[in-house]
Amino acid sequence: MISRAKKVSDYKELNTTLPVTRYVDPETIYINLTNNRCKTYELNVEKGDYIRVAQIIGERSGGFFKQPIYSTVSGTVGETVKKHDGTGVEAEFITVKNDFKDELCRNVVDRPDSVIDAFTQADFVNIVKEKSIIGLGGSGFPTYIKLDTKEKINTVVVNAVECEPYLTSDYRLIKDTPEPVIKGLIYAMKALNAPEGVIAIKKTKIPLIEVLERELKRFKEYNIRLAKLEDYYPQGWEIETFKNAVGITVPIGELPMKYGIIGFNVSTCAAIYEAVKHNMPVVKRHFTINGDAINFPQNYRVRVGTNVRDLIKLSDGYVDDAKQINFISGGPMMGVSMPTDDIVITPTTTSILVLKSTDYKEEPCVRCASCVYSCPAGLQPVQIMNAVKRNDKTALANLEAKNCIECGLCAYVCTSKIHVTDYVRQGKQLLG
Amino acid sequence: MEIVKKTSPHLRRPNARVVRMMRDVTIALMPLVVFAIINHGLNAVFILLAAVLSMVLTEYVYYQIQDLKAGNGFTFKNKHCTIYNFSVITSGLIYGLTLPDQTPITVVIIGGVVGVFLAKLIFGGMGQNIFNIAAFARVFVVLSFGAAVGYSQFVDANAGATALGILNRNIVDANVTNSYALMTMFTGIGLPGSLGETSAMLILVGGIYLLLRRSFDVVVPLTYIGTVFVLSCAVMISQGIGFWYPMTHLLSGGLIFGAVFMATDPITSPVTRPGRIYFAFGIGVITFFIRLFGNLPEGVVFAILIMNMFVPAIDYAKWSHQKFNLRRLSIFSVVIALTILITIVGVNYAG
Numbered sequence: 105m106i107s108r109a110k111k112v113s114d115y116k117e118l119n120t121t122l123p124v125t126r127y128v129d130p131e132t133i134y135i136n137l138t139n140n141r142c143k144t145y146e147l148n149v150e151k152g153d154y155i156r157v158a159q160i161i162g163e164r165s166g167g168f169f170k171q172p173i174y175s176t177v178s179g180t181v182g183e184t185v186k187k188h189d190g191t192g193v194e195a196e197f198i199t200v201k202n203d204f205k206d207e208l209c210r211n212v213v214d215r216p217d218s219v220i221d222a223f224t225q226a227d228f229v230n231i232v233k234e235k236s237i238i239g240l241g242g243s244g245f246p247t248y249i250k251l252d253t254k255e256k257i258n259t260v261v262v263n264a265v266e267c268e269p270y271l272t273s274d275y276r277l278i279k280d281t282p283e284p285v286i287k288g289l290i291y292a293m294k295a296l297n298a299p300e301g302v303i304a305i306k307k308t309k310i311p312l313i314e315v316l317e318r319e320l321k322r323f324k325e326y327n328i329r330l331a332k333l334e335d336y337y338p339q340g341w342e343i344e345t346f347k348n349a350v351g352i353t354v355p356i357g358e359l360p361m362k363y364g365i366i367g368f369n370v371s372t373c374a375a376i377y378e379a380v381k382h383n384m385p386v387v388k389r390h391f392t393i394n395g396d397a398i399n400f401p402q403n404y405r406v407r408v409g410t411n412v413r414d415l416i417k418l419s420d421g422y423v424d425d426a427k428q429i430n431f432i433s434g435g436p437m438m439g440v441s442m443p444t445d446d447i448v449i450t451p452t453t454t455s456i457l458v459l460k461s462t463d464y465k466e467e468p469c470v471r472c473a474s475c476v477y478s479c480p481a482g483l484q485p486v487q488i489m490n491a492v493k494r495n496d497k498t499a500l501a502n503l504e505a506k507n508c509i510e511c512g513l514c515a516y517v518c519t520s521k522i523h524v525t526d527y528v529r530q531g532k533q534l535l536g
Numbered sequence: 537m538e539i540v541k542k543t544s545p546h547l548r549r550p551n552a553r554v555v556r557m558m559r560d561v562t563i564a565l566m567p568l569v570v571f572a573i574i575n576h577g578l579n580a581v582f583i584l585l586a587a588v589l590s591m592v593l594t595e596y597v598y599y600q601i602q603d604l605k606a607g608n609g610f611t612f613k614n615k616h617c618t619i620y621n622f623s624v625i626t627s628g629l630i631y632g633l634t635l636p637d638q639t640p641i642t643v644v645i646i647g648g649v650v651g652v653f654l655a656k657l658i659f660g661g662m663g664q665n666i667f668n669i670a671a672f673a674r675v676f677v678v679l680s681f682g683a684a685v686g687y688s689q690f691v692d693a694n695a696g697a698t699a700l701g702i703l704n705r706n707i708v709d710a711n712v713t714n715s716y717a718l719m720t721m722f723t724g725i726g727l728p729g730s731l732g733e734t735s736a737m738l739i740l741v742g743g744i745y746l747l748l749r750r751s752f753d754v755v756v757p758l759t760y761i762g763t764v765f766v767l768s769c770a771v772m773i774s775q776g777i778g779f780w781y782p783m784t785h786l787l788s789g790g791l792i793f794g795a796v797f798m799a800t801d802p803i804t805s806p807v808t809r810p811g812r813i814y815f816a817f818g819i820g821v822i823t824f825f826i827r828l829f830g831n832l833p834e835g836v837v838f839a840i841l842i843m844n845m846f847v848p849a850i851d852y853a854k855w856s857h858q859k860f861n862l863r864r865l866s867i868f869s870v871v872i873a874l875t876i877l878i879t880i881v882g883v884n885y886a887g
Binding site: 105106107109112113269422426427428429430431432436437438439440441442443444445457459461462464467468469470471472473474476477479482483484486487491498499502503510512513515516517518519520521523525526529 | 537538539540541542543544545546547548549550551552553554556557621661662663664749750751752753802803805806807808809812851853854856857858859
């Protein structure tokens with residue numbers, strides 16, 4: 105097969121039609137104290153203390169920013185434990201015993217619209233910073249840093265493409281609750297004083313387009329339009345989305361803000377709305393469990409801090425005939441393989457995929473160049489692979505291996521089933 | 537049940553398999569095989585069998601010796617053999633189909649053995665070869681046994697020459713259309729020539745099958761045939777001769793066969809789309825120049841081998857690029873214009 109991969113089989117049929125299950129609260133909630141961007145933390149509660157939902161229990165700090173740690177449950181504080189989070193790294197968590205009362209912290213009060221209307225950019229930035237909103241699509245980048253840009257922003261783009269196969273959590277979020285998403289976008293537009301808002305979505309997701317079009321009629325005073333994009337992978341890559349939705353090509357490695365454009369994930373938008381309007385941090389999120397090795401694929405609305413094992417149990421466990429499984433956090437193309445299923449859902453964990461493990465038999469490369477035709481970053485993966493085998497750094501620099509976004513298409517299309525993406529990753533490491 | 541750690545991506549394209557690609561080429565060759573057998577009878581059967589078997593067995597023996605030397609012991613099945621993914625069968629069939637029907641069997645076998653050994657095995661087997669195996673074997677036969685290889689039947693006034701033979705002697709000989717009608721050259725019925733190269737129609741059927749299955753890169757044959765067409769049109773206009781001239785060039789010799797089955801061999805072509813276009817353009821120009829100015833009536837296999845040598849240069853990391861841009865396109869256009877100019881000037885002096 106010598107051709108560009110236009111479409112990746114997406115296996116979403118089942119999960120898009122399933123309604124979201126509100127998961128019964130677990131007994132124990134794990135609240136992440138560290139994550140991949142913040143390595144140190146300070147706690148201001150002790151074992152045995154009673155905490156409420158949305159209460160600040162400490163502060164974690166990364167290299168150049170700090171964010172408060174919020175409780176997502178009401179109950180009693182327990183031990184500090186080490187567990188894996190959705191990025192596959194071991195992080196520290198504090199256990200909280202759920203009292204199932206869901207008592208809200210006293211300072212959580214709704215803001216009236218009149219107050220919000222008078223907000224300036226600094227006010228929005230402060231709220232988002234204070235509620236520790238981060239990129240919920242998986243990046244985990246603090247949203248306030250993006251909102252705090254000094255550049256003139258013309259367009260705010262909501263990335264609702266969700267091009268990874270199997271994943272449906274953003275899909276269900278828009279289908280069930282489109283209003284927070286649109287209002288979050290409006291707040292972002294207000295904060296940045298941007299004249300235009302764009303919701304970028306695949307044109308094949310017709311039910312979502314219907315929902316959004318109906319909903320947008322209520323917000324006619326704002327200049328928000330839907331950008332219906334072609335269905336191919338990796339349409340959800342920021343640069344690709346911007347190019348097709350707004351028509352601006354941002355060079356790889358440059359900040360889109362310089363070009364008057366900024367992008368947020370759907371869940372991030374909804375989180376911005378929750379933070380600004382209801383004064384709430386991210387307490388719950390949409391979560392997909394899917395894959396061919398799980399008995400009941402399902403979308404859940406889970407409390408942040410739930411252990412995935414509880415959800416697996418609720419999805420009726422793994423299929424019987426699966427001897428070896430891959431446990432993946434994120435999508436099948438870019439997701440991270442987990443060493444264990446004992447994973448805690450943090451705000452940035454979007455989904456868990458359980459796939460039967462297949463060992464592909466590698467054959468010699470036949471230079472069919474499907475990878476070259478498919479690479480969205482304009483690279484030549486097969487040449488990079490050969491340069492890595494030769495340990496040829498000059499060639500790697502000439503081939504611009506550092507521009508790789510690890511979308512996984514080169515390995516996906518490979519006729520010889522070679523894991524090309526791995527070689528390109530090695531190439532990036534060689535370049536340093 | 538056990539959790540295995542792997543690196544992303546965790547999905548693979550279902551239809552992407554080497555076997556599928558190579559098997560498709562074999563299937564696309566089948567109409568030609570049948571046509572050759574109908575036309576040439578048992579001769580064709582023997583030549584094709586000898587071509588395929590000599591290649592398969594050489595490879596088998598080679599890998600068995602390699603395994604024995606590595607101390608792996610003898611097993612009848614050898615996992616290195618590319619017979620399992622049709623690669624060597626494809627090479628053998630293409631090689632056999634390029635041979636004239638009167639080729640002695642010993643010559644076929646020697647060509648096959650030498651071809652697969654020198655062009656494929658000593659380079660490191662499948663995926664490592666620089667030269668197209670079939671083209672290499674064919675050239676070896678032409679250069680070593682030129683006198684023994686000949687066309688037998690359909691003797692006409694020009695004593696068994698193909699249309700290109702006539703054209704090679706006199707660039708603009710209108711006599712060629714008297715000998716061969718274009719329709720005959722398209723269907724290939726009753727035409728002298730190699731076993732599988734005569735029927736443009738059946739080759740195109742195979743090509744369309746490969747295109748539908750996406751088992752070859754259609755850019756290569758299109759550019760190749762297009763180049764020859766444009767250059768011969770340039771000659772046609774400058775010499776004021778009829779449209780039969782470019783059509784004769786397209787339909788005769790191994791041009792379409794080479795374009796569809798030999799130039800498209802992915803292993804011996806560049807990996808970028810612009811690279812493949814330069815590559816096919818180069819083959820087209822060299823083929824046409826050999827036909828026009830060279831000593832040989834037929835240049836397809838030579839052109840393919842010559843351009844095979846330039847593949848690493850085309851793929852050189854410093855200038856190879858995934859897509860065309862304005863600069864690359866304009867330079868390439870200048871090269872095309874210059875080539876046409878050289879052709880016209882050359883024909884005026886050589887003609």
